[in-house]
Amino acid sequence: MVHGSGVVDHFPTPPASSPPGTPAGCRGRHAPSQMFGWHLGDGGDPAELVTAYLAANGLPVRDLGRAAQGAHPDATGTPCGAALYVSAAAGAAMAGGPAGTPSPVPGIPDVVAVVYTHGPAASPPPPGPGFAVGEWAPGWSRAQHAAAVSGVREAIACGDVYQVNLVGQASAPYTGDPGPALARVAALPGARYGGVLAGDGWAIACASPETLVEVRDGRVITRPIKGTRPATEAGRQELRNSAKERAEHVMIVDLERNDLSRLPGVGPVRVDELFAVRRWCGLWQAESVISAPVTGRLDLAQLLRAVCPGGSVTGAPKLAALAQIAQWEPVGxxxxxxxxxxxxxxxxxxxxxIRTVAVDGARVHVWAGGGITWGSDPVAEVDEAAAKAAPIRAALSAG
Incomplete structure (x- = not known):
């Protein structure tokens, strides 16, 4: 276990899946060398602390524009890169907003970075005892969720906020080895960031299709997703024609354009694609692409402070939305x-x-939610969150 802003050299049995975002040519060749962990309450600036840690381990995070011109290493034992995780609470701290309700998985640090080197191709770990999920316990009832939607609508009517993303949590006890189940989650169709990150006594599995931020080939890019319908032809047309969904989506596009424009060393921000409808598992979702050229010095700490937490899962204005989230969500x-x-x-x-699962020594945890505007229907919002969680729960139980 990582305690405080420190580094450990003990790792659990490697998961069958690579960490999220791993370059395709490196999968199966990773050997973790060190892990950094930071918890809320440890003190210091988490964005700067993790950036300094990665820089000390040879990664070019102080000048991301120049890093984009470098070559990817291919020698055994050379640093390949690092898996990086930042919790929503840590992102809120970086933005200067409230952290919200405490996490239901307090054993997982709020910031984790694991540096990997290249090594021989790893063999998948042998399967452990069969995995089984017990009865799910929701963090709030449907009525409580709907009441929170109504409360946010009242705040919008008062002019306190324009949009708020509300998220619910559910957990269940489990028995057996969760590794294969987490690998199934990571392999869900459309999981651009499919993968598993594990620490001592915990693991995170991700099936996210959404880019928070990418810096590649001299450009910084974000791809917000906002707007969901069932993956039927009727659902596709309904999403395309929904004035409510388009207004909600454009509001977040404007927020994330502003996030990128605040970055130093970045040129004019443009919207490359607006409200494109794409598929994730059994859902249609609307995605836009926003980018800007990197024209000067940009470091990772500046990048994290500008984009965390992501606008599509907070709302607008971001700090006002974070205050509403802290008020209404009963589970972190x-x-x-x-x-x-x-x-x-x-x-x-x-x-x-998003579409992310955590396991600790006793329970498996899932989260799902959606953006609330004045035009939101409370019952429809509750149903949308359930639809987003359904593929994750099904993957966990498929074995």
Whole structure:
């Protein structure tokens, strides 16, 4: 276990899946060398602390524009990159907002970085005892969720906020080895950031399709997703034609354009694609692409402070939305709605940790939610969150 802002050299049995965001050519060749961990309450600036740690381990995180011009190493024993995880609470701290309700998985640090080197191809660990999930316990009832939606709508009517993303949690006891179940989650269709990150006594599995931030080939990019319908032809047309979903989506696009424009060393921000409808498992979702050229010096700490927590899972204005989240969500967001991905020698690629599962020594935890606007229907919002969680629960139970 990691205690405080420190480094450990003990790792559990490697998971069958690679960490989220791993370059395709490196999968199966990773050997973890050191792990950094930071918990809320440890003190210091987590963005700067993790950036300094990665820089000390040879990763070019102080000048990401120059790093994009480098070559990816291919020698055994050389640093390949690092898996990076930032919790929603840590992101809120970076933004200067309230951290919200405490995490239901307090044993998982709020910031984790694991540096990997290249080594021989790893053999998958032998399967342990069969995995079984017990009865799910929701963090709030459907009525409580709907009441929170109504409460946010009242705040919007008062002019306190324009949009708020509300997230619910559920957990269940489990028996057996969770590794194969987590690998199934990571392999869900459309999981751009599919993978597993494990520490001593915990693991995170991600099936996120959403890019929080990417720096590659001299550009910084974000791809917000907002707007969901069932993956039927009727659902596709309904999403395309929904004035409510489009207004909600454009509001988040404007927020994330502003996030990128606040970065030093970045040129004009543009919207490359607006409200494109793409599929994730059994759902249609609307995605936009926003980017800007890296024109000067940009370091990882500045990047994290600008984009964390992601606008599509907070709302607008971001700090006002964080206050509403802290007021209404009865269970902390834990590993969800944060950042999870890869910091390489030639790029950064962090996904938003939606569609993400955590396991500790006793329980498995899932989260799901959606954006609330004045036009939101409370019952429909509760149903949408259940639809987003359904593929994750099904993957966990498939074995």
């Amino acid at each position: 967001r834990g590993v969800s709605m944060g950042a999870l991905g890869w910091v390489g020698t030639d790029h950064v690629d962090l996904g938003l940790s």
